Amino acid sequence: MIASLRKAGYRITPQRLAILKVLAESADHPDVGGIHRKVGRQYPAMSLATVYKTISQLKDLGQVLELEFSGIANRYDGKKPYAHPHVLCECCGKIVDPEVPNTEKFAADLSRATGFRIHSTRLDFFGTCPTCLRKGK
Amino acid sequence: MIASLRKAGYRITPQRLAILKVLAESADHPDVGGIHRKVGRQYPAMSLATVYKTISQLKDLGQVLELEFSGIANRYDGKKPYAHPHVLCECCGKIVDPEVPNTEKFAADLSRATGFRIHSTRLDFFGTCPTCLRKGK
DNA sequence: GTCATTGCAAAGCATTTGCAAGTCG
DNA sequence: CGACTTGCAAATGCTTTGCAATGAC
Numbered sequence: 001m002i003a004s005l006r007k008a009g010y011r012i013t014p015q016r017l018a019i020l021k022v023l024a025e026s027a028d029h030p031d032v033g034g035i036h037r038k039v040g041r042q043y044p045a046m047s048l049a050t051v052y053k054t055i056s057q058l059k060d061l062g063q064v065l066e067l068e069f070s071g072i073a074n075r076y077d078g079k080k081p082y083a084h085p086h087v088l089c090e091c092c093g094k095i096v097d098p099e100v101p102n103t104e105k106f107a108a109d110l111s112r113a114t115g116f117r118i119h120s121t122r123l124d125f126f127g128t129c130p131t132c133l134r135k136g137k
Numbered sequence: 138m139i140a141s142l143r144k145a146g147y148r149i150t151p152q153r154l155a156i157l158k159v160l161a162e163s164a165d166h167p168d169v170g171g172i173h174r175k176v177g178r179q180y181p182a183m184s185l186a187t188v189y190k191t192i193s194q195l196k197d198l199g200q201v202l203e204l205e206f207s208g209i210a211n212r213y214d215g216k217k218p219y220a221h222p223h224v225l226c227e228c229c230g231k232i233v234d235p236e237v238p239n240t241e242k243f244a245a246d247l248s249r250a251t252g253f254r255i256h257s258t259r260l261d262f263f264g265t266c267p268t269c270l271r272k273g274k
Numbered sequence: 275g276t277c278a279t280t281g282c283a284a285a286g287c288a289t290t291t292g293c294a295a296g297t298c299g
Numbered sequence: 300c301g302a303c304t305t306g307c308a309a310a311t312g313c314t315t316t317g318c319a320a321t322g323a324c
Contacts (some may be wrong), residue, residue: 011278011323032313047281052314070205071289073313087253098251106237107262114235115267116224122261125244130252148298148303169288184306189289210288
């Protein structure tokens with residue numbers, strides 16, 4: 001990620017490094033608020049705007065995947081920055097990456113059927129996770 | 138839709154009828170602004186809030202499918218109010234329903250693999266439609 | 275020293291909510 | 300008539316933007 005930013009002409013600031021670190025280490029698909037909170041332990045003056053701006057650059061460079069939601073804050077995946085299915089628990093907000101084969105074939109079939117050129121894919125499933133189910137929904 | 142509202146104890150007002158009419162007749166997955174604009178030809182005083190409230194009720198009754206997007210307004214489908222794949226043109230905003238088989242099987246496999254109980258599904262594809270491609274992207 | 279970046283505050287949008295006035299049943 | 304609805308305005312929550320001060324290279 002650092003190399004990618006440098007190559008694109010962006011400057012490497014301590015704030016950015018801290019944000020990259022959180023993104024690279026988080027397996028839980030955090031939202032901007034969550035990233036800001038974690039980085040804030042080291043940089044209490046960090047602005048939300050800085051997190052948004054840095055993520056936007058990483059997104060443009062293809063280093064981070066943005067999971068868009070309406071109603072709730074977008075979530076970010078710095079570990080697998082390419083389109084893949086997600087399952088979200090509507091009870092606790094947890095997001096997991098299920099094993100699903102042939103997701104690209106899906107898009108290819110679709111492109112053939114509709115004549116669209118497909119740029120990106122969104123395969124999301126919403127439900128209740130095993131932990132929340134056990135707690136009685 | 139009318140019967141469904143009445144059965145649920147909601148009143149049938151002229152404003153609601155006009156909104157239902159637009160939803161039932163629109164094949165282009167309109168957003169709230171678009172619905173409001175169309176209904177406004179007959180009811181210039183119609184409030185956006187009324188459109189939002191009516192759609193929310195229809196959503197609860199399962200009579201309308203809400204397509205959530207972040208960044209752009211949500212779109213609504215009153216013709217096929219159950220989860221199905223969509224392809225959206227990022228250039229002109231057009232949404233089409235492609236033919237894709239076995240989408241329920243997808244969710245079933247996933248439920249087995251993750252232990253989640255799946256409530257709803259989101260299969261969206263983003264790209265450029267043939268018309269916009271022809272116009273040179 | 276330059277120019278990108280930061281942090282703050284204000285603006286922007288889609289959506290929701292509170293409430294007085296109006297109306298369906 | 301009483302309870303549900305309407306329409307307005309204000310509020311909310313996430314995200315973006317403008318701008319002066321700061322800091323990377």
